[in-house]
Amino acid sequence: MPSIFITGAATGIGRAVAERFLAAGWTVGAYDINPVTWSGAVHTGLLDVRSADSWAAALADFHAVAGRIDVVDNNAGVIVDGPVAAADPAALQRLIDVNCLGVTLGARASYRYLRGGGTLVNMASASAIYGQPGIAAYSASKFYVAGLTEALGLEWRKENIRVVDVWPLWAKTSLAEVEAVSVRRLGVRLTPEQVADVVWTAATARGRWARGKVHYGVSALDKALYLGRSLAPDRVARLLTRVLAG
Template identity: 70%
Template sequence: MPSIFISGAAQGIGRAVAERFLAEGWTVGAYDIAPVTYTADGTPRTLITGHLDVTSAGDWDAALKDFTSHTGGTLDVLDNNAGIIMDGPLRDADGAGVAKLIEVNCTGVTLGARAAHPYLRRTAGAQLVNMASASAIYGQPQIAVYSATKFYVAGLTEALSLEWRRDDIRVLDIWPLWAKTPLADVTASSTRRLGVRLTPEQVAETVWQALHPRNRWARGRVHHGVSTLDKVLYLGRSLAPDRLARLLTRVIAG
């Protein structure tokens, strides 16, 4: 069976991705700093769970070693899903909270990619998928640090998509708007003006489709939107001059 390792899989989008791939018969590794309490229903579904602090290189090495002991040492997909958020004006932000947010969302994703590379390299057609965000289309006020970390994820994804080509590892990311998870429980104006409409299952379905491209053109895509709105916003930003993009973001985010 093909295998996928998911960080931040205890709840929300991570759990939805785990359940989507379990339904397709994959061997799923659901790891998190919080306990993973759900189980796989029926056979031949295989769910491996474990502890993972994504900010620890040692934890990444141990978790991937544990999971791949069930897969013959190979890994088809790493889903760098784990992430946290904080909101409010940057001037009022707790310094330790800012550092932790950057550590989880940036360092965690980077350490995950680094640790997974040896396993992905030995698996034909392996893929790395990172969880970015529509907040990386243009920097978002009130969630400025979170938004900036997603720019980092997008940049890392683009760089690795080129760096890992010789190893036959496809690298991509997912850019959803607000989804109905604890991550959306913030006071950012965009949650009110755009709404929190996506479900974790919709994002999980986009992950599934992105990892199973229909043709060569689809396989070449690096950034993947989820809803029609975030796709339109992404396209608009790519075509609009900075002044117009800034104005549109002011209207949306306030």
């Protein structure tokens, strides 16, 4: 049966993705820096996404159980809110290490398993539509994820590896427990299960047209914001972001 390896799977969106694929009969590897204890039906293990050695060991461990890895879901991420000028340097370093280095090391380690038809799903964010004040470092890290997704989609095309990402607005997880203005103005409306459904759609796309899609929105609002940003001049996009998030 097909299999998926998921990072950050102890809670939140990662857990919801694991449950979604488990319900569809997939072999699921749920890995996290914290123990995954919510189900005995998934294969679990510890993973520090900041470590290349940890990635290599975790993927090899799951491959030994599943016999194949069809999808890797680069889901793990952290957030820092508040003004950058007042941020703890150690917290910023951790954010960049998890959200940028961790995603990159995950892609690098997954390459050998996904060659020939696999899919890498990276967790981006609607905060990558335009840089978000109050969560500037987090927002910038998701721009990185989007750029990495696009570049690897081209770099790995001849290896028949699809690389896609998912761009949700705020979902009902601990990541949304911040003081960002956009949380108050836009609300926290998405559930982890809604995001997991889009991960499922992205990972199981069939047909040349569907498989050519790279960036996946989740709600009607984030899709509209993404489309609007692609059409709007910078001055208009900046003004809209000030209204929604500034």
